[in-house]
Amino acid sequence: MANVWVERTEDGGFRATNARGAEVRIGGGDDEGAFTPVELLLAAVGGCNIVTVEPLTAQRGHRLVRLAMTVEAQKVESNRLGPVTVTYDVELPSEAAGEVFRAVAGRVHEKYCTVSTSLQDGTEVRLELPESGAS
Incomplete structure (x- = not known):
C-alpha cells in the first residue's frame, strides 16, 4: 500500500x-x-514514466545521453484538467537506442506507469471523514 x-x-x-x-x-x-496540487499530479505522471523508462532502456543496452520530459495539462473547468501531455526530451547515442527508447516509452505509458494508467482508467477516490466529535 x-x-x-x-x-x-x-x-x-x-x-x-x-x-x-x-x-x-x-x-x-x-x-x-x-x-501546487496540480503540479504534484503532473510530477507524479512524469516521475512514474521516467523512473520506469530509464532502467528498462538501460537494461536493453542503451543508456540515453539525456532523458528529460515536460508534463503539462490545461484546466478545462475550474475543477478538471484536460488531457495530460508527456513530451520527452532525449539525446540518443544511436538510432538503435532511439528505437528501443520509443518502444519502451510506449509500453511504459500504456501498461506500466501506475499513475498514468490510474488516471486513464479513472481510479476511484474515496473520502473517509471522522465521526462527529472525533479528532
Whole structure:
C-alpha cells in the first residue's frame, strides 16, 4: 500500500511526507518553493514514466545521453484538467537506442506507469471523514 501524510504546517503552508521521511511543500500558485496540487499530479505522471523508462532502456543496452520530459495539462473547468501531455526530451547515442527508447516509452505509458494508467482508467477516490466529535 502506498500512502503519504499531508498536513498544515506551523507557518500556514502544507506538507506531504512519505513513510521514508521525504517531504514536499504544497501551496497555492503564489507560494515560492512549493508545488501546487496540480503540479504534484503532473510530477507524479512524469516521475512514474521516467523512473520506469530509464532502467528498462538501460537494461536493453542503451543508456540515453539525456532523458528529460515536460508534463503539462490545461484546466478545462475550474475543477478538471484536460488531457495530460508527456513530451520527452532525449539525446540518443544511436538510432538503435532511439528505437528501443520509443518502444519502451510506449509500453511504459500504456501498461506500466501506475499513475498514468490510474488516471486513464479513472481510479476511484474515496473520502473517509471522522465521526462527529472525533479528532
